[in-house]
Amino acid sequence: MKVLVTGGGGYIGAVLCQRLLDAGHDVRVLDRLYWGRQPLESLVDRVELVQADVRGLDSSVLAGIEGVVHLAGLSNDPTAEYRPDANWEMNAVATQELAAACRRAGIRRFTFGSSASIYDGLGDGLFDETTDVKPRGAYSRSKHAAEEALLHLAGSEFAPVILRQGTVYGFSPRMRLDLVVNTFIKDALQRGKLFLHGGGWMWRPLVDILDVCEAHIRCLEAPSGSLGGEIFNVVHQNFQIRQLAMLVAGSLSLRGRPVQLQDAPLPALNRNYRCTNRKLHDRLGFTPHVTVLESIETILQELDVDNPMRLAHPRYYNIEWMTMLEEIFQSRGGFTSVWSSDQEEPQALTAR
Numbered sequence: 001m002k003v004l005v006t007g008g009g010g011y012i013g014a015v016l017c018q019r020l021l022d023a024g025h026d027v028r029v030l031d032r033l034y035w036g037r038q039p040l041e042s043l044v045d046r047v048e049l050v051q052a053d054v055r056g057l058d059s060s061v062l063a064g065i066e067g068v069v070h071l072a073g074l075s076n077d078p079t080a081e082y083r084p085d086a087n088w089e090m091n092a093v094a095t096q097e098l099a100a101a102c103r104r105a106g107i108r109r110f111t112f113g114s115s116a117s118i119y120d121g122l123g124d125g126l127f128d129e130t131t132d133v134k135p136r137g138a139y140s141r142s143k144h145a146a147e148e149a150l151l152h153l154a155g156s157e158f159a160p161v162i163l164r165q166g167t168v169y170g171f172s173p174r175m176r177l178d179l180v181v182n183t184f185i186k187d188a189l190q191r192g193k194l195f196l197h198g199g200g201w202m203w204r205p206l207v208d209i210l211d212v213c214e215a216h217i218r219c220l221e222a223p224s225g226s227l228g229g230e231i232f233n234v235v236h237q238n239f240q241i242r243q244l245a246m247l248v249a250g251s252l253s254l255r256g257r258p259v260q261l262q263d264a265p266l267p268a269l270n271r272n273y274r275c276t277n278r279k280l281h282d283r284l285g286f287t288p289h290v291t292v293l294e295s296i297e298t299i300l301q302e303l304d305v306d307n308p309m310r311l312a313h314p315r316y317y318n319i320e321w322m323t324m325l326e327e328i329f330q331s332r333g334g335f336t337s338v339w340s341s342d343q344e345e346p347q348a349l350t351a352r
């Protein structure tokens with residue numbers, strides 16, 4: 001199958017492209033390349049790369065495409081809260097427009113990287129895909145609006161599958177260190193200390209990056225139309241943040257790097273939610289299985305653990321990177337904004 005991966009140069013996308021190729025699919029990536037070409041460096045001869053914004057898409061990018069995995073857009077709370085207008089355009093409006101273009105082009109297979117953060121704000125409980133959600137942040141509201149647009153377009157000609165991904169952990173060639181497990185590993189390496197905000201009692205659904213990719217691929221490969229209009233939580237397990245800190249601290253201690261845990265004040269933005277992965281298991285026969293402990297080991301093998309200060313580079317933190325790119329563009333003059341759909345060459349700034 002020829003698959004278009006929007007956001008294929010990102011944290012999940014770069015791993016997904018490799019997995020799709022391994023599974024025998026052809027891959028075209030559409031990406032604004034905020035993090036440059038480096039994440040796809042090892043695949044450069046095997047994927048077709050279209051550098052473009054997902055907003056105002058030229059439908060020629062869909063030529064020959066049989067399935068779409070849609071991951072492009074702002075991917076966390078801080079960037080969405082910083083520029084809610086751009087977040088809405090990218091995450092909600094562009095998803096609706098891409099889906100409509102796919103339907104017109106006769107592309108039925110479509111998976112969407114939504115977020116389990118949609119369940120935040122509902123209080124205590126283990127939520128499933130039938131829960132009446134009331135997302136409160138700019139990011140989760142935009143994801144919910146995108147879901148609604150996809151469900152509205154679903155029918156015999158278009159079969160979108162919505163994957164509500166838990167917070168992802170694991171290694172990627174486009175590494176993010178602003179996701180809780182990955183952040184704890186970085187903090188443990190750099191400071192030998194992990195801070196538990198508000199005691200770290202908040203719940204989060206977590207999932208490994210390889211399991212997220214597997215879920216997208218299984219949905220793409222399912223008999224066309226059989227999962228259309230369905231929502232699936234993609235989660236390995238729910239954890240309290242302090243459990244994750246203990247897993248990271250234990251793993252580092254086993255390597256002779258003691259890590260101290262310390263209480264810290266509760267931050268203003270405090271996410272707390274849990275959800276079940278039962279439907280994914282029952283309908284797809286798939287249960288995400290890569291554990292946090294296994295993934296910590298992989299990350300420690302891949303990261304430069306002997307030079308932890310290199311992990312402070314802004315490219316590992318979405319909000320830091322985006323605001324830094326914006327400053328650089330503005331200092332050059334003549335450029336509108338890194339947040340707008342105008343094309344510039346962000347990858348020129350992304351050499352490691």
Ligand SMILES: NC(=O)c1ccc[n+]([C@@H]2O[C@H](COP(=O)([O-])OP(=O)(O)OC[C@H]3O[C@@H](n4cnc5c(N)ncnc54)[C@H](O)[C@@H]3O)[C@@H](O)[C@H]2O)c1
Nearest residue numbers: 007009010011012032033034053054072073075113165168
């Ligand atoms: N990583 C997680 O924990 C997680 C959890 C739930 C949902 N998600 C969702 O999964 C998707 C991928 O997340 P990620 O962690 O890989 O994020 P990421 O930020 O690493 O990747 C996003 C990619 O999209 C590209 N992009 C951003 N805006 C674009 C635009 N306007 N036009 C074209 N390309 C654009 C970026 O250049 C980047 O390569 C996102 O939609 C995110 O909201 C991620």
